[in-house]
Amino acid sequence: MPEVLRNDLFERAAGESKLSGFYVLRKCQPLIPGFLPQVIVYENSSTVINPETPALINSELFRAIEDGDIANINPNGKIRVILSRRANHNTLLLTERCDNRCQFCSQPPKDGDDSWLLEQAILAICAFNLDGEIGLSGGEPLLYRDDFIRLLDTTIEHAPRTRLHILTNGRAFADLSFTKSVAQRTEHLSMSFGIPLYAANSAVHDKLVGAEGAFNETVKGIINAGNSGINIELRFIPTSENAQELPFVAEYANRVFTNINQISVMNMEPMGWARKNWDELYLHPLEYPLILEYAAKITRQNSTPLYLFNYPLCQLPEHLHELSVQSISDWKNYYPEECSSCSMKSQCGGFFASAKGKFLQSPQRYI
Amino acid sequence: MKLMPFNFEPLDEESYFISNIAGFSSFVNLKQLESIIDFGQTFNPELDRLLENKLFISAPSSVNTAIASLASALGKRVTIGLEFKPIFMIVPTLRCDHSCKYCQVSRASINASGFDLDKKLIPKIIDTIALLSTPPYKLELQGGEPLLRFDLVELIYQLAEEKLGGDSIEMVIATSLSLVSDEIIDWARSRNVVFSVSLDGNQLVHDKNRIHPSGNAYQLAINGIKKIQSQLGMHRISTVTTVTDELIKNPLSLLDTHKALGLLDLFVRPVSPYGFATTRSSVNYSMQEYMQFYAQLWDGIKQYRAQGLPFVEHSAAIHIKKLFVPGFSSYADLKSPSGVVLNCVLFNYDGHVYGSDESRMLQKVNPQLDFSAGTVGEISFADSDYYKNLTSASFNFLHPGCENCAFLPFCGSDPCQNISMQGEPIGDKSLSTFCEYHKSMFKFLVNKYNTSADDKSLIEDWIHA
Ligand code: SF4
Numbered sequence: 001m002p003e004v005l006r007n008d009l010f011e012r013a014a015g016e017s018k019l020s021g022f023y024v025l026r027k028c029q030p031l032i033p034g035f036l037p038q039v040i041v042y043e044n045s046s047t048v049i050n051p052e053t054p055a056l057i058n059s060e061l062f063r064a065i066e067d068g069d070i071a072n073i074n075p076n077g078k079i080r081v082i083l084s085r086r087a088n089h090n091t092l093l094l095t096e097r098c099d100n101r102c103q104f105c106s107q108p109p110k111d112g113d114d115s116w117l118l119e120q121a122i123l124a125i126c127a128f129n130l131d132g133e134i135g136l137s138g139g140e141p142l143l144y145r146d147d148f149i150r151l152l153d154t155t156i157e158h159a160p161r162t163r164l165h166i167l168t169n170g171r172a173f174a175d176l177s178f179t180k181s182v183a184q185r186t187e188h189l190s191m192s193f194g195i196p197l198y199a200a201n202s203a204v205h206d207k208l209v210g211a212e213g214a215f216n217e218t219v220k221g222i223i224n225a226g227n228s229g230i231n232i233e234l235r236f237i238p239t240s241e242n243a244q245e246l247p248f249v250a251e252y253a254n255r256v257f258t259n260i261n262q263i264s265v266m267n268m269e270p271m272g273w274a275r276k277n278w279d280e281l282y283l284h285p286l287e288y289p290l291i292l293e294y295a296a297k298i299t300r301q302n303s304t305p306l307y308l309f310n311y312p313l314c315q316l317p318e319h320l321h322e323l324s325v326q327s328i329s330d331w332k333n334y335y336p337e338e339c340s341s342c343s344m345k346s347q348c349g350g351f352f353a354s355a356k357g358k359f360l361q362s363p364q365r366y367i
Numbered sequence: 368m369k370l371m372p373f374n375f376e377p378l379d380e381e382s383y384f385i386s387n388i389a390g391f392s393s394f395v396n397l398k399q400l401e402s403i404i405d406f407g408q409t410f411n412p413e414l415d416r417l418l419e420n421k422l423f424i425s426a427p428s429s430v431n432t433a434i435a436s437l438a439s440a441l442g443k444r445v446t447i448g449l450e451f452k453p454i455f456m457i458v459p460t461l462r463c464d465h466s467c468k469y470c471q472v473s474r475a476s477i478n479a480s481g482f483d484l485d486k487k488l489i490p491k492i493i494d495t496i497a498l499l500s501t502p503p504y505k506l507e508l509q510g511g512e513p514l515l516r517f518d519l520v521e522l523i524y525q526l527a528e529e530k531l532g533g534d535s536i537e538m539v540i541a542t543s544l545s546l547v548s549d550e551i552i553d554w555a556r557s558r559n560v561v562f563s564v565s566l567d568g569n570q571l572v573h574d575k576n577r578i579h580p581s582g583n584a585y586q587l588a589i590n591g592i593k594k595i596q597s598q599l600g601m602h603r604i605s606t607v608t609t610v611t612d613e614l615i616k617n618p619l620s621l622l623d624t625h626k627a628l629g630l631l632d633l634f635v636r637p638v639s640p641y642g643f644a645t646t647r648s649s650v651n652y653s654m655q656e657y658m659q660f661y662a663q664l665w666d667g668i669k670q671y672r673a674q675g676l677p678f679v680e681h682s683a684a685i686h687i688k689k690l691f692v693p694g695f696s697s698y699a700d701l702k703s704p705s706g707v708v709l710n711c712v713l714f715n716y717d718g719h720v721y722g723s724d725e726s727r728m729l730q731k732v733n734p735q736l737d738f739s740a741g742t743v744g745e746i747s748f749a750d751s752d753y754y755k756n757l758t759s760a761s762f763n764f765l766h767p768g769c770e771n772c773a774f775l776p777f778c779g780s781d782p783c784q785n786i787s788m789q790g791e792p793i794g795d796k797s798l799s800t801f802c803e804y805h806k807s808m809f810k811f812l813v814n815k816y817n818t819s820a821d822d823k824s825l826i827e828d829w830i831h832a
């Protein structure tokens with residue numbers, strides 16, 4: 001693995017009690033019964049106070065966490081810190097199932113009942129009780145309609161300062177009564193929904209998301225959600241199939257949709273199916289600067305801002321730098337060797353950790 | 368592909384401008400237009416994709432989505448149009464030291480009595496403004512000549528500053544500048560005050576219709592402009608030009624006059640057909656002549672821009688924003704529902720409150736009727752049949768003539784003008800000066816946009832003006 005900005009993966013030492021599942025990581029006593037079982041993390045064996053309670057002795061982990069962070073320990077002893085008070089983004093996976101089959105999906109959907117993921121997520125959100133944002137992703141997080149509503153209700157009750165950002169394909173909002181029940185909860189919980197629209201027509205959108213009828217449901221979904229007062233971040237990933245559609249999507253957003261807080265244009269992440277389809281889909285940003293510029297112009301005239309995510313600065317014309325956001329989550333963000341002497345490094349978002357080999361477009365450092 | 372509802376307007380033998388209720392627009396030629404109507408497509412894949420993206424046609428499986436999108440866009444437009452964001456106009460006095468031939472408000476002579484605002488009403492006016500709106504508050508002082516009662520202007524500002532906050536108010540004083548003294552300049556220096564002056568062209572043109580007893584209206588205006596520019600800064604003064612028979616013949620003189628003053632922003636419009644203006648002799652030109660004038664002005668502006676003088680004509684800029692900026696709805700005189708009440712509340716010198724400048728003109732011409740929403744302290748627009756009817760009669764997509772016009776989503780309605788000219792608020796569009804003027808401007812601009820790359824880039828510049 002390349003050097004990422006924040007490591008989130010640790011090993012359980014051999015011989016440590018066979019804990020597995022979601023845990024609250026504690027650095028101090030006492031343990032109070034809560035939503036999840038708790039485990040104390042010690043820096044080394046000499047600091048162990050209470051040998052009775054479940055414990056992990058791991059100095060690296062100890063230094064990486066805050067009291068109350070949440071970890072998932074798998075049966076093989078891998079410890080992943082899934083909710084961290086130090087992270088720049090925290091994201092929970094609600095399901096691996098999805099009704100789309102996007103050609104560039106970074107987390108390719110799986111079938112089969114995995115509703116336990118959502119149950120665990122509810123407990124994790126409540127146990128973490130953050131005054132800040134947690135991202136919910138999938139798969140398609142709204143697939144289990146009623147369970148998602150229950151997640152909102154539980155969060156409202158036990159972790160009301162949490163702000164949720166939900167990454168969804170928006171199709172569920174085509175169902176107006178579901179939309180209404182989500183909208184009711186926005187009075188008590190801050191939430192916004194990131195919904196991708198890859199074209200203003202069904203042919204291109206449906207092809208990219210690998211599902212006929214998806215465009216119709218997503219567009220109706222965005223209309224319903226926006227008009228019900230739900231905050232939306234509209235997302236767009238330019239590929240060789242749809243880059244030219246961006247200005248149309250921007251105009252559509254400004255004329256047809258309401259409550260769009262921002263349009264996020266996101267560089268493709270070389271993960272999952274995007275890796276497999278990379279050669280057909282990937283378009284180097286310097287092949288479409290005019291499109292980005294034009295779309296930015298359309299949105300500048302309105303109150304909806306447009307931002308660029310996951311673009312290394314050296315892959316954008318300079319006048320678009322101001323739209324670029326340092327966005328890659330720290331646990332998968334890295335800067336290749338070439339960046340070390342680049343004068344823009346502190347402002348630049350760098351690369352996905354998965355961008356190696358043919359997936360890395362060589363950085364052109366600024367001196 | 369399925370045909371979705373849209374309107375079209377021929378620009379010349381070949382080209383058509385098309386638009387739909389969502390406010391999308393595009394250009395097609397006659398053959399393409401016929402093909403869209405007959406077959407729901409042009410058989411040019413790229414154009415068909417564009418037409419689909421803009422909801423002119425739809426894939427058969429997406430017709431319901433397209434309908435929902437058109438409906439949502441219309442709903443969005445109407446909702447934005449209904450936002451209550453008024454400019455507050457205050458008339459400190461109806462008296463004026465000028466007697467301009469096209470004057471719309473029938474001013475009172477300088478020594479007349481009973482035409483000034485009662486000082487005691489000002490606190491109540493400011494309270495009403497605080498009650499009705501949120502910051503930033505835009506105050507516009509109209510006349511008559513507001514500076515005849517500079518004491519009232521000062522008081523209005525002072526009380527507004529106290530009650531609303533100095534950073535939250537912006538005052539525009541519409542004046543002929545004949546009275547702008549050092550005292551006034553000093554006062555304005557540290558305040559959020561800008562001046563708006565009528566400048567109709569060069570001396571000959573200006574003095575022909577704008578009459579000051581000294582015979583020197585032009586010189587007084589120029590002196591005032593220079594004084595403000597040198598002592599307060601260039602941005603503190605803007606001009607408004609009313610086009611008269613004299614200027615029609617010599618469009619470029621207007622640019623020269625502005626250039627000499629270092630003013631690169633113009634706001635040019637035809638004489639309003641209200642009340643008194645057209646009964647005088649200053650306007651005999653037709654709209655066709657006006658547009659010929661405007662085309663020459665346009666070319667002149669282009670020439671100057673090529674030389675590095677970036678003139679902007681704001682009437683055109685407003686039409687351009689209406690066309691190309693979704694959600695642009697802040698210009699009171701070109702919107703539907705109309706800007707009456709929603710975008711303007713006017714406090715008249717006599718304490719009556721109106722929903723537009725035009726309503727007070729209607730009042731003047733029809734003294735037997737009540738066009739006000741009551742008096743300061745006791746106003747209610749909601750209880751006024753006049754204003755209720757006016758607003759509900761100002762949704763242009765329900766108007767015969769507008770409902771199949773390609774400029775419908777960008778245009779507006781002017782119920783007061785229709786009452787004044789035709790006796791009722793909707794009006795026959797074929798007889799409407801408002802319609803004639805705006806249709807001509809829209810047509811002029813989209814035609815320019817479609818036929819010349821130069822003009823297109825000028826138009827795109829003015830989107831941000
Ligand atoms: S990228 Fe597409 S297929 Fe993958 S989870 Fe999201 S919506 Fe589903």
Ligand code: SF4
Binds near residue numbers: 345
């Ligand atoms: S060289 Fe590296 S740090 Fe510099 S702009 Fe490119 S990606 Fe960013």
Ligand code: SF4
Binds near residue numbers: 775
């Ligand atoms: S007023 Fe005239 S130009 Fe405006 S929408 Fe109506 S018909 Fe068209």
